[in-house]
Amino acid sequence: MPADPPALSPPATVEAFRDQLLGLSGNLPRRLQQCADHVARNLDAIALSTVAQLAQGAGVPPSAMMRFCQIMGFSGYAEMQRLFRSALARSAPDYATRLANLKAGGAGHPSTLVAEFVEAGRQSMEALARDLNETALNQAVATLSHAKTIHLAGFRRSFPVAAYLAYVFDKLGIAAVLHDGVAGLAHRATLQRGDALLAITFAPYSDETLALARQARASGLPVIFLTDPPATGLAPLGDTILTVAEIDFGAFRSLSAAIALALSLAVAVAARRET
């Protein structure tokens, strides 16, 4: 009597849990498959749900969910839930309290400002993950990975993003030109057949960036915009439009989401080129 399924051992991390779930999924009896599907889609709900709630969500009786926990290697639901609770607890351990304490210093105090910017940055990150347009991103990667030279445009508050991209592309060995406006040069002649333009600009859009985009368009080069929603008026100027809903604090934005997206773009392009 060999233990028919090799009696899986309980995963120690949420990632391991996902992997194990993926391995099981597909050749599972009907009810257990329902459990697997619902659990996979609601991983973060487990920490706060009861078996009954989770089972109802999956459309199965609680006992089925119970069996599901056991074939995943846990002794029962309680043990499985412990995994997700500790993951959740680690993510917020003292962070929320700490933020509140920083803010408690009072408006205007430096630490309060840090708390506000941190909060804004975190929200921006979450917004980026939530609202990312994968189609546009893939399209942008495809375009840029075929470009002979990538032209980067970004002025004023977008300049740091463009400058960082220039640094990263340089590190990655990808030909990129930063149009920084030094010496008032427009570098018009550098836009050549086979190149592409990546324009970073937030409303109100800077004239220099728009002018460069128009020119690239006129020369038949693909133009990609990295901007904030709703990106009104940019559609006729760009082939691909990536939007980032950055949260401002006061008059300033942390740029964190824009940089994260820009970096992803750069690394993805590098990966695509190597293959």
Add this chain to the structure above:
Amino acid sequence: MPADPPALSPPATVEAFRDQLLGLSGNLPRRLQQCADHVARNLDAIALSTVAQLAQGAGVPPSAMMRFCQIMGFSGYAEMQRLFRSALARSAPDYATRLANLKAGGAGHPSTLVAEFVEAGRQSMEALARDLNETALNQAVATLSHAKTIHLAGFRRSFPVAAYLAYVFDKLGIAAVLHDGVAGLAHRATLQRGDALLAITFAPYSDETLALARQARASGLPVIFLTDPPATGLAPLGDTILTVAEIDFGAFRSLSAAIALALSLAVAVAARRET
């Protein structure tokens, strides 16, 4: 028989809870005060703890914690916990799932990269909030708010941060010079009595930045470093050292925490100058 304490109503948000707690604290019987203190310090633990655990942490019997919940206006512990659970559920509602879905695309896919950078950025933000050295920050603000001109140094991957600071200071009407190395100029003569240097550099530190710091030091100007821990070797070169533990993904970092800290610094300096 007037209801001695006006019978508080249950707070509807975590912020309201904090306020109500602060209002009560101070004139509370001994055990209840212990509860209040422990709860205030562990707000985020409530969502996942049982009465017994929370009470043990506070060093009181469960029944005391029970009474605490009731004077806060709740019917009992369950109702109080509901508040924190829903707050926790809202913070992760689809975010974690969404991240997981993005990653599910597979390694190398653009959306996976975005997920990784978002995660790294978020962790960096939390690390910043957790490890912020308020003393150093206040000191930096004090120094910079007295400076006639603020000199900004930052090369290579620190350059975007320095460049953004230059933009922000300009917007705020504060005199700042970005030492960008254009045309190979060292701008040595611009370091004048009454100025201050804000040097942004991550290990391995760039020679240009260190050279500038040494020179400023020799001229008797205060030097502030914005760098990553452990900042070995910088102590003799700087008066104030601000550290940011930025999380890398792959070879690149999102700079989000560094920018958030830099922005806070800039806004705090502006606020200080106006008064």
Add this chain to the structure above:
DNA sequence: GCCGAAATAGAATAAACGTTCCACACCTTG
């Protein structure tokens, strides 16, 4: 279409947990 094994649902059981209540201690007030 029958037989064996696996899967399932629902009820029964057990454990964990929140909640209440009461007797006792303490502190204040007359």
Add this chain to the structure above:
DNA sequence: CAAGGTGTGGAACGTTTATTCTATTTCGGC
């Protein structure tokens, strides 16, 4: 010092929730 009120701890209660068990159904192979 006595009496009343308030604060306190622990035990008992009832509810919720996890878990197990078993009768029944479903499915696959002969």
